[in-house]
Amino acid sequence: MRKLFVLILLCACFSRVVAQDIPLTKGWKLAIGDSAQWASPTFNDQHWAAVNVAQSWEQEGHPDYNGFGWYRIHIVIPSSLKEKAFLKDSVRINLGSVDDNDEVYLNGKLIGRFGGKTGDIVKGAFYGPRTYTIAANNPAILWDKENVLAVRIYDTGGDGGIYGTNFSIGMADVMDHVKINTEADFDYGERNSLSKSIKLITTSHYNYSGKLGFKVTDPETNSVLYEKTNDAAFSSAKPFTYTFEIARLEKKSYTITYTFTDDKSGKVLTQTETTPYLLTPYPSAKPKINGADVFGARPGSPFLYLIPATGHKPLVYKAEGLPEGLKLDAATGIISGAVAQKGTYPVTLTVSNKLGSKTKDFSIVIGDKIGLTPALGWNSWNAWGLSVNDQKVRTSAKAMVDRLSAHGWAYINIDDGWEADQRQPDGKITANSKFPDMKGLSDYIHSLGLRMGIYSSPGPRTCGGFLGSWQHEDQDAQTYADWGVDYLKYDWCAYSEIVPKPDLDGLKKPYQVMRASLDKINRDIMYSLCQYGWGNVWEWGAEVGGNSWRTTGDIQDTWRSMSSIGFNQNKAAAFSQPGHFNDPDMLVVGKVGWGPSLHNTQLTFDEQYTHISLWSLLSSPLLIGCDMGHLDRFTLNLLTNDEVLAIDQDALGKGASQYIKNDNYQIWVKELKDGGKAIGLFNLSDKYQTISLDKTDPALNGFNKFRDVWQQKYIITAGKTFSAKVAPHGVMLIKVSK
Ligand code: GLA
Numbered sequence: 189m190r191k192l193f194v195l196i197l198l199c200a201c202f203s204r205v206v207a208q209d210i211p212l213t214k215g216w217k218l219a220i221g222d223s224a225q226w227a228s229p230t231f232n233d234q235h236w237a238a239v240n241v242a243q244s245w246e247q248e249g250h251p252d253y254n255g256f257g258w259y260r261i262h263i264v265i266p267s268s269l270k271e272k273a274f275l276k277d278s279v280r281i282n283l284g285s286v287d288d289n290d291e292v293y294l295n296g297k298l299i300g301r302f303g304g305k306t307g308d309i310v311k312g313a314f315y316g317p318r319t320y321t322i323a324a325n326n327p328a329i330l331w332d333k334e335n336v337l338a339v340r341i342y343d344t345g346g347d348g349g350i351y352g353t354n355f356s357i358g359m360a361d362v363m364d365h366v367k368i369n370t371e372a373d374f375d376y377g378e379r380n381s382l383s384k385s386i387k388l389i390t391t392s393h394y395n396y397s398g399k400l401g402f403k404v405t406d407p408e409t410n411s412v413l414y415e416k417t418n419d420a421a422f423s424s425a426k427p428f429t430y431t432f433e434i435a436r437l438e439k440k441s442y443t444i445t446y447t448f449t450d451d452k453s454g455k456v457l458t459q460t461e462t463t464p465y466l467l468t469p470y471p472s473a474k475p476k477i478n479g480a481d482v483f484g485a486r487p488g489s490p491f492l493y494l495i496p497a498t499g500h501k502p503l504v505y506k507a508e509g510l511p512e513g514l515k516l517d518a519a520t521g522i523i524s525g526a527v528a529q530k531g532t533y534p535v536t537l538t539v540s541n542k543l544g545s546k547t548k549d550f551s552i553v554i555g556d557k558i559g560l561t562p563a564l565g566w567n568s569w570n571a572w573g574l575s576v577n578d579q580k581v582r583t584s585a586k587a588m589v590d591r592l593s594a595h596g597w598a599y600i601n602i603d604d605g606w607e608a609d610q611r612q613p614d615g616k617i618t619a620n621s622k623f624p625d626m627k628g629l630s631d632y633i634h635s636l637g638l639r640m641g642i643y644s645s646p647g648p649r650t651c652g653g654f655l656g657s658w659q660h661e662d663q664d665a666q667t668y669a670d671w672g673v674d675y676l677k678y679d680w681c682a683y684s685e686i687v688p689k690p691d692l693d694g695l696k697k698p699y700q701v702m703r704a705s706l707d708k709i710n711r712d713i714m715y716s717l718c719q720y721g722w723g724n725v726w727e728w729g730a731e732v733g734g735n736s737w738r739t740t741g742d743i744q745d746t747w748r749s750m751s752s753i754g755f756n757q758n759k760a761a762a763f764s765q766p767g768h769f770n771d772p773d774m775l776v777v778g779k780v781g782w783g784p785s786l787h788n789t790q791l792t793f794d795e796q797y798t799h800i801s802l803w804s805l806l807s808s809p810l811l812i813g814c815d816m817g818h819l820d821r822f823t824l825n826l827l828t829n830d831e832v833l834a835i836d837q838d839a840l841g842k843g844a845s846q847y848i849k850n851d852n853y854q855i856w857v858k859e860l861k862d863g864g865k866a867i868g869l870f871n872l873s874d875k876y877q878t879i880s881l882d883k884t885d886p887a888l889n890g891f892n893k894f895r896d897v898w899q900q901k902y903i904i905t906a907g908k909t910f911s912a913k914v915a916p917h918g919v920m921l922i923k924v925s926k
Contacts, residue, residue: 209358222256227293229336245349259339273359280360284352287315293338297328344651346741363457365392373820381435388428397421401447462792464822467898468829475499475539477548479596480561480837484553489712494637495521496596497539506538522637557767559735561837563809565599570813573782574605577622587816589636601641604652630672641675646698647682665705680719695723703733726760730768743773745789754802764843778814778823794918801921804836805844835866864925871914880911891924
């Protein structure tokens with residue numbers, strides 16, 4: 189043990205030449221479970237297992253484990269850290285990424301916590317990078333002595349523990365208190381220009397004064413387009429704002445680098461961001477009908493469908509061949525009613541305005557299946573986490589109908605955090621005070637032609653620590669029907685307390701129970717299974733009656749998370765079919781946050797094109813996870829490309845398969861109903877790549893029309909190969925046809 193401390197100290201001294209921090213990447217121990225004693229510095233953890241914090245505890249010998257676990261490390265904190273630092277007032281501890289909630293103890297004293305609805309570690313569900321800053325004179329720190337850092341974790345589902353690369357302890361540096369805030373939206377001007385304001389802000393008492401460097405580079409050529417340096421001074425009372433405009437940009441992303449250098453300390457802070465570019469053409473003023481070609485409902489169930497259409501308003505709607513029991517509101521485009529007779533009803537939809545009219549063939553299929561194409565909608569989780577409330581849901585519904593439903597977006601889904609703490613005396617579930625009137629809320633959503641979703645767990649508690657449906661399944665299904673719910677996400681969570689080590693039947697059981705309850709009610713409720721892909725759920729999700737099933741743990745708004753989920757879906761692709769879809773989790777575009785305060789997604793703009801293209805190729809439900817009250821121009825453009833959405837909504841319901849995989853790029857191919865194919869050429873590398881396919885390659889052979897789906901135009905290709913220059917982490921999405 190002692191040898192280890194010496195080693196840690198030696199490493200620390202050595203690495204101080206480069207950075208003053210002491211790395212905390214090695215020397216951790218882990219115990220699964222929970223005990224207050226484990227915070228104590230005197231607790232003997234010698235028998236605990238050594239753990240590699242580069243990876244989650246699932247990867248470290250605890251597969252599928254959710255619940256409590258503790259990490260401990262013994263570390264000497266030398267006072268030389270303080271002596272050599274420019275600012276000596278606080279200590280910073282980097283704990284990698286925490287999944288999901290944590291409490292951090294230094295020598296038995298609580299020095300920080302994250303997650304928690306009401307101060308209870310179990311009710312949080314907030315994964316992400318964690319850094320704690322404490323005062324250097326905090327008596328918890330034992331300078332020049334052995335310290336015990338103990339981290340209590342509560343994992344609600346999916347990956348768990350502390351993991352990643354950023355583990356260290358050091359003095360909070362001058363720049364640890366500075367933020368280059370790039371959250372403002374870009375403004376789009378003439379001459380293909382972009383402008384924006386960024387802010388330098390601080391929470392420190394220190395007065396910053398120095399230079400702000402601003403540089404724009406083209407990642408394709410590495411050439412510098414703009415370079416400027418400005419004086420910059422700011423304090424906690426007075427931030428510094430820098431506004432810039434860059435012009436004559438091509439249709440691609442550029443990299444902006446901001447570098448602030450503080451004169452007094454000589455310290456430097458650098459941040460980069462990429463610039464947005466819009467690919468979806470501006471919608472025409474002429475009428476056009478969008479959305480899927482088919483919609484399924486069960487006989488006798490309330491029917492609701494808003495015809496998605498673009499074009500100058502007012503639009504007038506017509507539907508010929510509607511089955512008995514349905515009526516159309518010609519002014520709003522909402523079809524409602526109920527159909528008693530099973531059957532496939534071909535309908536001709538027409539939308540007109542003063543510039544003309546457009547028709548589309550549409551099938552209404554009344555039978556046992558619903559969700560014939562993947563759900564398109566919004567879910568509160570990736571934006572608001574447990575802070576979701578009635579107002580946020582109404583704002584989302586209004587924004588959806590004003591800006592997105594014309595392209596087929598239809599579901600407004602409330603995730604965890606709506607439930608009361610206790611059931612009524614008769615066992616009925618109720619909403620908490622953030623949702624004063626669930627029926628009123630669903631009436632409002634339905635009045636817009638949209639559908640409402642809700643969330644629960646088969647366990648006694650949800651992942652956020654609220655009430656689940658355990659032993660109340662029939663009652664809850666009936667309550668949802670009474671409220672007018674159209675979609676249920678059913679999340680395993682605390683069901684592990686009921687069945688800790690389920691076999692395959694055990695994994696299916698709770699989903700079959702709720703299926704049976706949903707089958708008893710007179711309402712079509714889309715059934716979305718959420719259990720993180722356990723037991724290869726894609727192989728039996730349809731059998732237990734799921735309209736979709738999560739194939740993975742929770743997504744985060746990083747390239748690492750999105751790409752490792754998205755590009756690992758090949759195993760599940762063959763199981764995708766109308767009414768039953770793989771769900772690689774919700775979208776991380778726009779402003780996300782998993783709680784009350786939001787930030788721009790950390791995905792670059794090219795990564796966002798990849799995200800939407802790949803999810804559409806996979807026939808995934810597309811559930812927007814951002815603040816819909818704040819849809820910036822890029823996000824709106826990204827989510828309103830009818831040709832991209834048509835790939836997702838293709839009635840054949842196939843999942844794309846991984847056709848070519850190598851270190852730098854991948855090609856995914858999806859067969860479409862019309863006999864064509866959608867093909868995604870993805871650049872997984874950090875550099876521009878030219879991705880080519882021979883025209884005689886089986887993927888292309890026999891097809892002579894190549895369409896750039898994002899730009900909605902045909903590509904003229906001479907020669908024997910099809911080639912595309914693709915940006916780092918970006919995509920070229922094409923559709924080939926005859
Ligand atoms: C789990 C799910 C998430 C979300 C949260 C809510 O982590 O995977 O999608 O529903 O629970 O607590």
